[in-house]
Amino acid sequence: MARRLTDPTARAGLAVTAGGGAVLAAGWAGLGRASLLSEQIPWIVSGGLGGLALVAVGLHLFSAAGLAAERRRLERVEATILARRALTEADAGLRASR
Amino acid sequence: MQSLALWLRAEWDRILGTLLVVAGGLCLVVTYQAVANDRFVAEQMADVASGGLGGLFFVAVGIMLRLQADLHDEWRKLDRIEAALRGEPLPDAAELLAAARQGPALRRAPGPELQPALSRSGQRGRRLPAVLTGGGLAVAAAIVFLGYHRAAGTGDVADATGGLGVGVAGLLVAGAVVGVTQLIGRSRLAARKGRLLAPFLRPVPAAAVAAAGTAGVVLVAPGLTRFHLDGCPTLSGTRATRLPRQEVNGGLSPCQICGAS
Numbered sequence: 001m002a003r004r005l006t007d008p009t010a011r012a013g014l015a016v017t018a019g020g021g022a023v024l025a026a027g028w029a030g031l032g033r034a035s036l037l038s039e040q041i042p043w044i045v046s047g048g049l050g051g052l053a054l055v056a057v058g059l060h061l062f063s064a065a066g067l068a069a070e071r072r073r074l075e076r077v078e079a080t081i082l083a084r085r086a087l088t089e090a091d092a093g094l095r096a097s098r
Numbered sequence: 099m100q101s102l103a104l105w106l107r108a109e110w111d112r113i114l115g116t117l118l119v120v121a122g123g124l125c126l127v128v129t130y131q132a133v134a135n136d137r138f139v140a141e142q143m144a145d146v147a148s149g150g151l152g153g154l155f156f157v158a159v160g161i162m163l164r165l166q167a168d169l170h171d172e173w174r175k176l177d178r179i180e181a182a183l184r185g186e187p188l189p190d191a192a193e194l195l196a197a198a199r200q201g202p203a204l205r206r207a208p209g210p211e212l213q214p215a216l217s218r219s220g221q222r223g224r225r226l227p228a229v230l231t232g233g234g235l236a237v238a239a240a241i242v243f244l245g246y247h248r249a250a251g252t253g254d255v256a257d258a259t260g261g262l263g264v265g266v267a268g269l270l271v272a273g274a275v276v277g278v279t280q281l282i283g284r285s286r287l288a289a290r291k292g293r294l295l296a297p298f299l300r301p302v303p304a305a306a307v308a309a310a311g312t313a314g315v316v317l318v319a320p321g322l323t324r325f326h327l328d329g330c331p332t333l334s335g336t337r338a339t340r341l342p343r344q345e346v347n348g349g350l351s352p353c354q355i356c357g358a359s
Contacts, residue, residue, distance in 0.1 A: 006320070006321075037139050037255075038136070038137070038138070038139050038142060041133050041139065041142040041143070041146060042130060042133045042134045042142075044146065044150075045126065045129050045130045045133050045145075045146055045150050046126075046130045049126055049129075049146075049150045049151075049153065049154055050126050050130070052154060053122060053123060053126060053153070053154060053157045056157055056158065056161055057119060057157065057161065060161040060164065060165065063165065064164065064165070064168055067165075067168040067169070067171075067172060068168070069321075070172060071168075071171060071172055071175055072335070074172065074175045074176065074179060075175065075335075076332045076333075076335065076336075077179060077295065077332070078175065078178055078179050078182060079332070080330075080332050080355050081179060081182040081183055082182055082188075084355070085182065085185065
């Protein structure tokens, strides 16, 4: 978790999620102040649905940062395996030439 | 222009996902404007059922497409690793691009050296989540549309609220489909990764670590859980630091690839 926070995408994801939470809270507060149902519905759309969308996008960014880090790790593993393979083949070539 | 077409074909899911997220956000903004201008509650309910829930549906589908694209990338990376472990030739990116540029005839029948390694297992891993996702999202979209239809066809607030409820149920189905397909995709990836990389991840017995020499210099890098010897390929692309072996954090274990101890 702490390691993932060094990634800018993960940090952006957390910021967007927090922003979504703030929008939800603002929607809740606006809803409480509106007395008529027709006044409350715009708050539900902007604060409720908008906040939910922001939270979803933020969580997606955070999750995508984890997947990107995993892909980078796999790239290192692939490089390692290829390097070992090259070494083994070079070794076999040397033995054959002796 | 050809490169743009290639990029669009390779990244269609990520691009479509991004467009859907943006479209969903725009739907929410337009819906807010419409709802703020409506004079009757029943009209507002219909707007929320169409633009509001529809917008959230687009956002959910867009996010799912982007996450699926990430999982597919990881699956393809595992294809390459498996091929490398088996000693099979790996497809070269430049050759693949050249083949793609030569036209559809070659694309349909690439030579064996250009076929992604173990593509059958890759296809198998992708097919089931795709079928589940497509079917589930179609059902969810139908429920959301049903809710909109019910909310829009009435001037009665109670009926419109009922329609809105149906729309919310459709949205919950969409959320469940996205969650379940993600869980399936990730668990299949984790299982395959475990099978492939288990030999590299086997823990070193504590006694062997203690018995190993403590002299010498090793390398550590931020984000890595193991320490390495100079020249270890796992350090490529990292900012490694040299440390005397004795000063290495006790939480780090030796790399089994380069044989650090």
